[in-house]
Amino acid sequence: MKQKHLMTGNEAVARGAYEAGLNFASAYPGTPSTEILENLVLYKDSLYCEWAPNEKVALEATIGASIAGVRSLATMKHVGVNVAADPLFTFAYTGVGGGCILVSADDPGMHSSQNEQDNRNYATAARLLMLEPSNSQEAKDFTKIGFELSEKFDTPVLLRMTTRICHSKSAVTFEDRVEKTAKPYEKNIKKYVATPANGKVMRRNLVGRLAAMEEYSNNTELNVEEMNGSEVGVISSGVAYQYAREVFGDDASYLKLGMTFPMPMEKIKAFAAKVKKLYIVEEMDPYMERQIREAGIECIGKAVIPEYDELNTDIVRKGVFGTEAPTLKSDLDAVVRPPAMCAGCPHRGFFYALSKKKNVMITGDIGCYTLGSAAPLNAMDTCICMGGSISTGHGASKAFGITGADTKVVSVIGDSTFFHSGVNSLMDVAYNKGNNVTVILDNRITGMTGHQQNPGTGYTLMGDATGEVDIPLLCQAIGIKKENIYIVNPLKLDEVDHALDEALGKDEACVIITKWPCILKKFSQQDKNDFDLKPKKCVIDQDKCRKCKLCAKTGCPAIYVGETITINADSCTGCGVCVQVCPFDAISEVK
Amino acid sequence: MKEVKNILLVGVGGQGTILASKILSMGLLEAGYDVKMSEIHGMSQRGGNVSTQIRFGEKVYSPIIGKGEADVIVAFEKMEALRWIEYLKEGGKMVINDFEIPSVPILMGAAKYPQGILADLTAKANVSVFEASTIAEQIGNSKTMNIVLLGALVKAMNIPGIDWEVVIRANVKKGFEDINIRAFQEGMKQV
Structure with missing residues (x-):
C-alpha cells in the first residue's frame, strides 16, 4: 500500500502542481489560499514561483507564462479574483498555451474576509471550466487533471476551493513529478491579440468549446453517481458533499459533482429521474440549484439550506430533517475572545495617537491594522477592500470640501496593501x-497572512535578496511634495502626534510613513541593523500606580486590569507605548 | 471501527493545540484509520481562540463535527471548556487544563472572567481536571503542556495498538524528544 500523507487541501494543490510538471506560479497572499505557494516553493529546485504585488498582476504573469508554453498556476482568495477579473474574462477568450489553473479560495463564513461571495459564479460569467475538490486527495488529483483539461479544451481552469477544503487535513498519496516539455512558442496574433475583430471570432469559438466541455462533463468520472435507493437523491459538490453524505447516510443516493462548470445536465436529468425526492446541498449561492431548475427539474435546495454562512452537518441536518443532537448547556457564559493587535505591535502606538485626534474621519484598509477599529481604540470609520483606504478617503475629503464640513480625512494602509493597489489611489490624490x-x-512584511515577502522587504518568495521599493521616493515620484512626507517611529507617540498635527494642518496631500517591523516577524539582518530590536520588558511600580487605567486604553493584551494593574512579562516586548501614556511615571522599562 | 470518533482540542493561539493534534492524527493515520483534521481559527495569532477537530474511523466524510458530537474534548484553557461544552456528546469525556488566559475584554476590565467553571462543568459532564501547566513546569519545560494534555487525551480515548512514543519522537523538535515523552507519560497518569 502506498504511504499516506496527512495534508491540507492547500498542501495537496501544491503537490499536485509539482507532480503535474508545473513550471510557473504567481500569487498574492490571502486567507485561505496563502499556503499553496508557501508549499509550492518547497519544490523550488523544479519550478519557479513568486509573490506578485496583487492578484491582477499574478494572473497576468501566469497568463504570460501559459502563452509562452509552460504549465502555470495563479492562486488567490475569493475577493482577489475580483481584482484579477479583467484579464480573467479575456483569457477565457484567448485560451491557453501551456495548461493554466486559477485557484479561487472562497471563505464561506468569513473566517478572515470582508465578504463571502461565491466564486462559482465566475465560472458561468467568464465560461471557465470549473473543478471543485471535496478533500485533500481530490485537491491534488483535480489539480493534475485540471492542467490536462486546460490543454485539452484550450481553456483556463478554475479550481474552486473553500476554507474547509484549503485548511482541513486528510490522507493523500503521492506520485512522481512528470516533467512537461514546454510547447514551442509561436506568434499567433489571431489567438492572443484581443482586438474587437479577433475577439468576435474568439467569442464564437468559446461557444463551441462550451459544448465540447459539457459533453465531457456528462461523461467524466469526476461527476460520480452512488445509487443506494430511489427514495432520496442528493446532488452536491465540494465540502458540502461531505456534510450531505454524512447527514443523509447510506440510504440516500448521490450525484457528487467534481466538475461544476459546465454542469453535466444530461447526467443530472438521468439521476433525477431515478429518485423520488431530489435535494441540492450547496454552500452559499444556489449556483447548481438555479441551473437545475432552469433545466426543468424539481428539487429542494435553498428552501431548507441557508444561503449564507459556512455549512456543517448540524445546519444540513436541521434544515433537511429538522433534528438537532442533544447538547449540554452551562449556566455560565464564556467571555468573547476577539483578536487584538499583539503586545508590541508597532501599529498600537500610531493608532493610540490617532484615536486622540478630533474631527477626523479614518478610512481604513485590509490588514492586521483593521484591528485599529476595535475597542478601546475605535480608530477607524471605513474598511471596504484591498487598497481602498486612500481613494475612499480622497472621495470623502472632496465631498467634505463640497459640503463645507470641516472634517479632515486620514487614510490608513499597510505596506503590502499600498503596493497591492494603494499606489494608484495615492496617484489619484496627488x-x-x-x-x-x-x-x-x-511593518517591513505582509503581516496578516503570516509573513510573506513583498516588494518592500528586499526578499523574494524563492528566498533571494532583491531590490526594495523606496516608499518616500515613490510617493515623491507620484507627485507628493517632499516636505509633505513624514517618516516616523510609530512607537514614539510624540513623533506620531507631531506628524499628524502638521499634516492635518496642511491643505495639500501629505504622507506619513510609520516604520517599524512587525514584532512577530523573523527579523532580517537588515532589520537588526536598522532598528533597536533587543527584547525588553515594562513593569508597573505598584506604589506609583493610581489605577487610572490609561495604559489599558492602549488595548495592549499584556496589560491586565484586576485588583491591581499588572503587565504580563511573558507577552510584553517592551515597546514602551504604555510608559509614554502613564501620567504618573509608574511604568518603566527594565532589561 | 465502523463508528466515527470525534476529538476536539480547544485553546488559545500559542498554546500548542496544533502540534498535539498533529501527533494524534499521525498516530491514528499510521494505525490505519481514515483521519480528517481541521483547524478552526480566525486570527488566532492575534489572541483569538483556536480549535482543532480530529475525526477518525473506517471512513470519515465531514471534516468538522457538529454540536453534541465530540467523544472527547480537551480544553487547554478553562473558559474555552465552557465555550465548547455544547459540542460534547452525551456520555462524552472532557479533559480540562486548570489554567486561565483572560481575553481582551477581561484584560481591559470590561468583563469578568467567569467564576465557578469547573464546578459547573463537573456537575454536568464526565470531566477530568488537572494543572497541565504545573506538571509541565515540574518536568522542566512549560512548553510541554500540550503533550501532557495529549497524554491525558490518549488515555481518555482508550485506543489500543498505537505506539505513541514513536509518533511523538518523530514529530517534536529535535533534542526535546525525551522531555516530551515524560510529559506524555505524566499526562497519561492524570485521567
Whole structure:
C-alpha cells in the first residue's frame, strides 16, 4: 500500500502542481489560499514561483507564462479574483498555451474576509471550466487533471476551493513529478491579440468549446453517481458533499459533482429521474440549484439550506430533517475572545495617537491594522477592500470640501496593501489635488497572512535578496511634495502626534510613513541593523500606580486590569507605548 | 471501527493545540484509520481562540463535527471548556487544563472572567481536571503542556495498538524528544 500523507487541501494543490510538471506560479497572499505557494516553493529546485504585488498582476504573469508554453498556476482568495477579473474574462477568450489553473479560495463564513461571495459564479460569467475538490486527495488529483483539461479544451481552469477544503487535513498519496516539455512558442496574433475583430471570432469559438466541455462533463468520472435507493437523491459538490453524505447516510443516493462548470445536465436529468425526492446541498449561492431548475427539474435546495454562512452537518441536518443532537448547556457564559493587535505591535502606538485626534474621519484598509477599529481604540470609520483606504478617503475629503464640513480625512494602509493597489489611489490624490492624509504603516512584511515577502522587504518568495521599493521616493515620484512626507517611529507617540498635527494642518496631500517591523516577524539582518530590536520588558511600580487605567486604553493584551494593574512579562516586548501614556511615571522599562 | 470518533482540542493561539493534534492524527493515520483534521481559527495569532477537530474511523466524510458530537474534548484553557461544552456528546469525556488566559475584554476590565467553571462543568459532564501547566513546569519545560494534555487525551480515548512514543519522537523538535515523552507519560497518569 502506498504511504499516506496527512495534508491540507492547500498542501495537496501544491503537490499536485509539482507532480503535474508545473513550471510557473504567481500569487498574492490571502486567507485561505496563502499556503499553496508557501508549499509550492518547497519544490523550488523544479519550478519557479513568486509573490506578485496583487492578484491582477499574478494572473497576468501566469497568463504570460501559459502563452509562452509552460504549465502555470495563479492562486488567490475569493475577493482577489475580483481584482484579477479583467484579464480573467479575456483569457477565457484567448485560451491557453501551456495548461493554466486559477485557484479561487472562497471563505464561506468569513473566517478572515470582508465578504463571502461565491466564486462559482465566475465560472458561468467568464465560461471557465470549473473543478471543485471535496478533500485533500481530490485537491491534488483535480489539480493534475485540471492542467490536462486546460490543454485539452484550450481553456483556463478554475479550481474552486473553500476554507474547509484549503485548511482541513486528510490522507493523500503521492506520485512522481512528470516533467512537461514546454510547447514551442509561436506568434499567433489571431489567438492572443484581443482586438474587437479577433475577439468576435474568439467569442464564437468559446461557444463551441462550451459544448465540447459539457459533453465531457456528462461523461467524466469526476461527476460520480452512488445509487443506494430511489427514495432520496442528493446532488452536491465540494465540502458540502461531505456534510450531505454524512447527514443523509447510506440510504440516500448521490450525484457528487467534481466538475461544476459546465454542469453535466444530461447526467443530472438521468439521476433525477431515478429518485423520488431530489435535494441540492450547496454552500452559499444556489449556483447548481438555479441551473437545475432552469433545466426543468424539481428539487429542494435553498428552501431548507441557508444561503449564507459556512455549512456543517448540524445546519444540513436541521434544515433537511429538522433534528438537532442533544447538547449540554452551562449556566455560565464564556467571555468573547476577539483578536487584538499583539503586545508590541508597532501599529498600537500610531493608532493610540490617532484615536486622540478630533474631527477626523479614518478610512481604513485590509490588514492586521483593521484591528485599529476595535475597542478601546475605535480608530477607524471605513474598511471596504484591498487598497481602498486612500481613494475612499480622497472621495470623502472632496465631498467634505463640497459640503463645507470641516472634517479632515486620514487614510490608513499597510505596506503590502499600498503596493497591492494603494499606489494608484495615492496617484489619484496627488493628481487631483486631494488633501487627505495618507499613513503608510510599513511593518517591513505582509503581516496578516503570516509573513510573506513583498516588494518592500528586499526578499523574494524563492528566498533571494532583491531590490526594495523606496516608499518616500515613490510617493515623491507620484507627485507628493517632499516636505509633505513624514517618516516616523510609530512607537514614539510624540513623533506620531507631531506628524499628524502638521499634516492635518496642511491643505495639500501629505504622507506619513510609520516604520517599524512587525514584532512577530523573523527579523532580517537588515532589520537588526536598522532598528533597536533587543527584547525588553515594562513593569508597573505598584506604589506609583493610581489605577487610572490609561495604559489599558492602549488595548495592549499584556496589560491586565484586576485588583491591581499588572503587565504580563511573558507577552510584553517592551515597546514602551504604555510608559509614554502613564501620567504618573509608574511604568518603566527594565532589561 | 465502523463508528466515527470525534476529538476536539480547544485553546488559545500559542498554546500548542496544533502540534498535539498533529501527533494524534499521525498516530491514528499510521494505525490505519481514515483521519480528517481541521483547524478552526480566525486570527488566532492575534489572541483569538483556536480549535482543532480530529475525526477518525473506517471512513470519515465531514471534516468538522457538529454540536453534541465530540467523544472527547480537551480544553487547554478553562473558559474555552465552557465555550465548547455544547459540542460534547452525551456520555462524552472532557479533559480540562486548570489554567486561565483572560481575553481582551477581561484584560481591559470590561468583563469578568467567569467564576465557578469547573464546578459547573463537573456537575454536568464526565470531566477530568488537572494543572497541565504545573506538571509541565515540574518536568522542566512549560512548553510541554500540550503533550501532557495529549497524554491525558490518549488515555481518555482508550485506543489500543498505537505506539505513541514513536509518533511523538518523530514529530517534536529535535533534542526535546525525551522531555516530551515524560510529559506524555505524566499526562497519561492524570485521567
